């Protein structure tokens with residue numbers, strides 16, 4: 001069978017580090033009581049008020065083709081939200097409604113990259129990034145970050161990567177998988193490199209409502225950046241609407257016009273009743289967003305209490321998003337080996353850092369997606385497991401330092 005090389009090579013080959021996830025799912029299917037802290041899916045459902053709006057719309061007849069760029073009402077609601085939250089005047093014409101953030105990421109690379117262009121992205125990264133870039137015909141180029149620098153990209157690393165020429169730079173704050181929120185110097189370095197090397201900035205802000213200290217800053221608002229930034233938004237995380245597939249791109253009007261042409265030949269828009277539900281949800285304002293974020297805020301506080309000063313497990317600064325990242329190198333294990341041993345010994349499933357790129361080797365990502373009591377119990381048992389491993393590594397190696405050959409940072 002002849003398959004295009006673009007599709008055949010899209011995933012890059014090699015192990016994707018998701019074995020732990022599939023093993024946990026299989027154990028659960030066999031009836032074993034596994035605590036799953038793997039994927040970014042809320043433990044609550046879409047709010048009933050949003051579902052009622054969806055139902056009203058569908059029964060009211062909004063089940064035919066919907067406007068490809070998005071309904072007037074939803075584009076206006078998104079533009080209002082962006083204007084209000086960022087202080088940067090944004091019009092409905094700056095908005096394209098998409099079936100989720102993932103489709104927006106693909107479209108953003110399609111509109112900014114020619115085939116063969118280098119497209120930069122920060123490592124560790126959301127697992128679909130390299131494949132999405134390849135699917136758009138571009139060449140993914142990671143910008144390495146270091147755990148010791150809280151996985152914030154440095155000006156030097158950004159400059160190094162951009163030096164060889166590139167069409168775009170993809171950043172994500174609050175970050176999946178690290179839970180880190182980029183600070184002002186990082187955002188300024190990102191803007192500076194984008195301007196100096198004439199890059200499009202693709203700013204993935206799907207976790208913008210999950211910032212635990214201070215507030216979210218969109219790099220689009222920095223001087224000279226609005227004309228070169230495409231913001232990826234989504235209601236998956238902010239409104240627990242993962243299955244509704246609703247998101248957007250905000251950017252310059254001329255780019256949005258090209259993206260509308262792309263949508264016409266790909267998605268042909270988003271179902272009208274989903275868009276009406278989204279318009280309703282955005283109309284409910286910050287109160288609803290805070291309600292959806294509240295469980296993660298509580299669990300982040302639990303993580304700080306349980307792991308804040310742990311001698312073996314190092315908790316990275318959990319600034320935002322629904323994850324915490326743990327440095328477990330003091331156990332002498334890779335993230336993958338640790339995650340597998342935790343699943344076998346404690347029936348707790350976490351994601352190996354290696355699933356999210358080389359920079360996160362020796363770490364595990366913990367999704368805060370189970371009830372508070374189970375979450376606290378899982379972290380306590382994870383920490384005890386790590387202590388036992390570190391003690392036995394110390395017995396055999398005569399040291400409790402990081403594993404030999406563990407990646408830098």
Ligand SMILES: Cc1ncc(COP(=O)(O)O)c(C=O)c1O
Pocket residue numbers: 040099100101102103126172175176204206233234235236242246247
């Ligand atoms: C950083 C990041 N970007 C984009 C997405 C895509 O989300 P969706 O397509 O559901 O909007 C996710 C989902 O987990 C994510 O973590």
